[in-house]
Amino acid sequence: MKIAFVGKGGSGKTTLSSLFIRHLAAIHAPVVAVDADINQHLGVALGLDEAEAAALPAMGAHLPLIKDYLRGTNPRIASAETMIKTTPPGEGSRLLRIGEDNPVYRACARTLPLDNGSVRLMATGPFTESDLGVACYHSKVGAIELCLNHLVDGRGEFIVVDMTAGSDSFASGLFTRFDMTFLVAEPTRKGVSVYRQYKEYARDFDVALQVVGNKVQGPDDLDFLRAEVGDDLLVAFGHSDWVRAMEKGRAPRFEELEEPNREALRTLRDAVDGSYERRDWQRYTRQMVHFHLKNAQSWGNAKTGADLAAQVDPAFGLREFAPGESSAATPAPA
Numbered sequence: 001m002k003i004a005f006v007g008k009g010g011s012g013k014t015t016l017s018s019l020f021i022r023h024l025a026a027i028h029a030p031v032v033a034v035d036a037d038i039n040q041h042l043g044v045a046l047g048l049d050e051a052e053a054a055a056l057p058a059m060g061a062h063l064p065l066i067k068d069y070l071r072g073t074n075p076r077i078a079s080a081e082t083m084i085k086t087t088p089p090g091e092g093s094r095l096l097r098i099g100e101d102n103p104v105y106r107a108c109a110r111t112l113p114l115d116n117g118s119v120r121l122m123a124t125g126p127f128t129e130s131d132l133g134v135a136c137y138h139s140k141v142g143a144i145e146l147c148l149n150h151l152v153d154g155r156g157e158f159i160v161v162d163m164t165a166g167s168d169s170f171a172s173g174l175f176t177r178f179d180m181t182f183l184v185a186e187p188t189r190k191g192v193s194v195y196r197q198y199k200e201y202a203r204d205f206d207v208a209l210q211v212v213g214n215k216v217q218g219p220d221d222l223d224f225l226r227a228e229v230g231d232d233l234l235v236a237f238g239h240s241d242w243v244r245a246m247e248k249g250r251a252p253r254f255e256e257l258e259e260p261n262r263e264a265l266r267t268l269r270d271a272v273d274g275s276y277e278r279r280d281w282q283r284y285t286r287q288m289v290h291f292h293l294k295n296a297q298s299w300g301n302a303k304t305g306a307d308l309a310a311q312v313d314p315a316f317g318l319r320e321f322a323p324g325e326s327s328a329a330t331p332a333p334a
Helices: 013-026 050-054 059-071 103-108 142-149 189-205 219-232 241-247 259-278 281-304
Strands: 002-007 031-035 110-114 117-123 158-162 180-185 209-213 233-236
Touching: 002 013, 002 189, 013 031, 013 110, 013 117, 013 158, 013 180, 013 241, 013 259, 059 103, 059 142, 103 117, 180 189, 180 259, 189 209, 189 219, 209 219, 209 259, 219 233, 233 259
Parallel strands: 002 158, 002 180, 031 117, 031 158, 180 209, 209 233
Antiparallel strands: 110 117
16 A cells, blocks of 8 residues: 655644654564655654665665566567656556565665564655755656556555655646555645645546644644644644654654554544555556656656657556466456
């Protein structure tokens, strides 16, 4: 299951995504955690110190390896150099699974032990001084978009992405890649402004969106959120001494998190579990192709010198694979 945490800067989305990742790890679910924010803080929120977090390999630095591995023997892709962030899989492509061992994970992921389990942690990489004036951050998240395009995840396994703040993810098709998007909102006018943007942009793409209130201090805050976002409000998190200790680098064991906030995490998991029955792999494939063709026409063809529309395999449909089934992409069953 693919889950995104979004929200305005300072809303607490990294904190809540890290709590949800810890919650999943505590029930021994297979989890890949991805820091896709321009400010890379997820590793620290999961217990790394600053030096350890800075030493995480950047996915963008391994983009040639990622492309070459995912291309496989797909005859529609002449070379890894002609792949762009939206290139879809086709017959002969390699697909990714959450729990497998593969060259992409070996290069880009690090196993992070938590109190009662572990997660694979990946990071898109920070915006560096060398990028200033010559690159935009959307090029950094291209690696995770490409991986999500080739991911065949199933029930009970999770990839949790801490997204860049605000509505920047709409600069690509990345926002359509998730089974559930949790928008973290504070009970303020600024706090719900990103919700309105997301709701408007996502309307035409059938994006499953739920609002998670954060820093809610009482009934008035809760009433405000309900009035502003209506039935999209799923649950709210209140004050947490556990989180305050974590932010000081002195987090207690996760089972000591306050029960109301633990219950809120269970509500998030129930919402994700409930979204499984609404999965529509044909829609995922259509949206993937839509954004690929759009990017190809806008800039991809000119950049690569190739007709990237030819990379689309009309006979291929993204689908979930049974345990033990080959992860090489094959045509969808009729």
